[in-house]
Amino acid sequence: MQSRLPTLSDVARCAGVSYATVDRVVNDRGGVAEKSVIRVRKAIDELGYVRNVAAANLSQNKTYRFAAIIPTGTNQFFQQLRAILEAERIRLLADRIDLRIEGIAAFDGEALCERLDILSQTGIDGVALVGTDDDIVAQKIAELRSAGIAVLTLVSDAPNAPRDAYIGIDNRVAGQTAGRLIGLCHGGACGRVLPIVGALSAPDHAERLEGMRETVTSLYPDLDIAPVIIGRDEHEIVENKLRPIFKNSHDITAVYSVGGGNAGLLRVLRSLPDGQNRPIVVLHDIVPQAREALEDGVIDAIIDQRPEVEIANALSCLRSIADRRIPDVTDPILPTVYFKENLPPHGRDSFVRPGHAVNRTASGHASKSRILKEIDQ
Amino acid sequence: MQSRLPTLSDVARCAGVSYATVDRVVNDRGGVAEKSVIRVRKAIDELGYVRNVAAANLSQNKTYRFAAIIPTGTNQFFQQLRAILEAERIRLLADRIDLRIEGIAAFDGEALCERLDILSQTGIDGVALVGTDDDIVAQKIAELRSAGIAVLTLVSDAPNAPRDAYIGIDNRVAGQTAGRLIGLCHGGACGRVLPIVGALSAPDHAERLEGMRETVTSLYPDLDIAPVIIGRDEHEIVENKLRPIFKNSHDITAVYSVGGGNAGLLRVLRSLPDGQNRPIVVLHDIVPQAREALEDGVIDAIIDQRPEVEIANALSCLRSIADRRIPDVTDPILPTVYFKENLPPHGRDSFVRPGHAVNRTASGHASKSRILKEIDQ
């Protein structure tokens, strides 16, 4: 009935050695005779001992100090990413993980470096940042790592930086998926695909475009790819470049927008004359605007990178590295395709993976401010 | 640098009351004057106190005892479900969750009841089972629940049983998604969709079919739906019913198979004469056969219910109920669409690049994974 799970003391008794010896074995302290090691291992096996993580964490009383640096600005995706992080904060704190969320101007390598400098001085175990292809950032990442700070790139990798890991989707695969979807939607008919990117210098944008191009050219020879629109993720630019194209020629049968600035695209689409067939439209990332457009039938599909999964994986990875263990093998995050029908419900926060934490809510609520406080000994 | 997160003692000191009073407040023990409650709450807020779940779990030293009952047999999906559960076992044990995984003949209500009886006698906190529409099962579920055992239905609901929750996808949404996908793939052309189900009496199959029908008839009037093939999830039956259809008429432009027995469908598809255009094919659930077919280009898309997410949600939910708290509001699991390009890898690969992996040092902390390895050996 109420059987107890075996503890280290049980293991010691079963192995016929002392607790100290068992401890030396399971915590790799060395200085144990081989035969004792074997007996301990055997006892662990026999009893089915599994370390009680609650007790282990408690005894170490370690607080992990992580930081996430997210671009600020109007980009809805990053706003969403930030919101997910904020929502995770309290939950994480209950597991003694102190997550600092910092904003930074997008694509400003120097500001990022400065922020990283400040962070590293405040004592921190790991940091997650959105990678850019930038030499000074790469160098700063190297500095942090040699100072023993774990560094992850999130959403977009930093190609030449010695980061511990990249957590995000494979953007080439995302582009290929878009290409497949667009190809399928033509049902064998001819067509012309118009790609829109923010900047070709952004690795993720370039990779998505390349992936789409690959799939379309190799699998759908009846499709043609129009010259790429560079929209800098700004909706006015996108709109201004797009309008003449749709006005002057009616041969665009599909649009693939790999980045931001989609408000401009959507305005153009919504204002198409009734006679003109709307092209197949595939966007990235479920942000309010894109969701609305999909619900309205203005676009056809959204490819999402599931930011909540990215964040969960990033935190798990940071923690593994901070513990000096090999990061847990997490499944790669796959780009997910959403149509109007299987669009997730509005509250994205509910997507947050169900934790295994016992979260018995105390009657009191913790404030969101000044969680971590210096406390006198 | 070495700041500590606040503890209940810190809260007590800050509120100017004793630890005992704080404890009474946060654990709802009653008998505390209103003004004290307010002071404690204020202190919690000010300090940003968050309960240390590791310590809480440890002090309670509670072991959750759950069971999952999964149909045995050749159904690849359930084999997969079982494998996922097995893989979770050790991880769960570390969190003091003892998960028992039991097999049972599929669709055998009496055997299920018998098993449930035995389980309930061994003392168990909760059980997850694949629901069937069966009166004796419904009654047994009611018994368990009144005995204080949490009961979840997994993958398929038990319509009239008073289970605590159903964890699975909305099958109507899945069908609608299939309908949308099939519609899109026709690119405006006419077509005829052939649905294949195991049995119309299976609620999930019926709902998927209904969802597909809904979307296709309302959004794609150029598409026609052929009479439904009932294949009983057996590949020979499916094959035998399918062959004459593809031999005699060439008007089927899409196939939607909602259940099992797809080996038969795949054989027919692979043997289609070169001249005959392969129809658009949409299946359910990433099982080895379906994966292979998608990789080979024999089918176009797989709609998956992400069993690993279902299991995570189920366990989280069981735990909530066992703790007598309201289960976390988990959103319905959404059917996910996979094409060849974004198919999850077979094994569990990681995006973490091993070249940059952290070295484990001798002075490193003990790792959970190490312990697990020891047990595995």
Place this chain on the structure above:
DNA sequence: GGCGATTTGATAGACGTCTCTCAAAAAAAG
């Protein structure tokens, strides 16, 4: 002021692990 009821304080043991220290025992080396 005195009564009973309510509220508060002080404290102790338990949970399982980690990290120490110190001494004792066993094994290996001379």
Place this chain on the structure above:
DNA sequence: CTTTTTTTGAGAGACGTCTATCAAATCGCC
């Protein structure tokens, strides 16, 4: 045989919370 080295044992204190118990203080009420 000693001496040195390696290996083992025993135990204590810490982590933060939960759950007790019992005594002391405070309150409301007559």
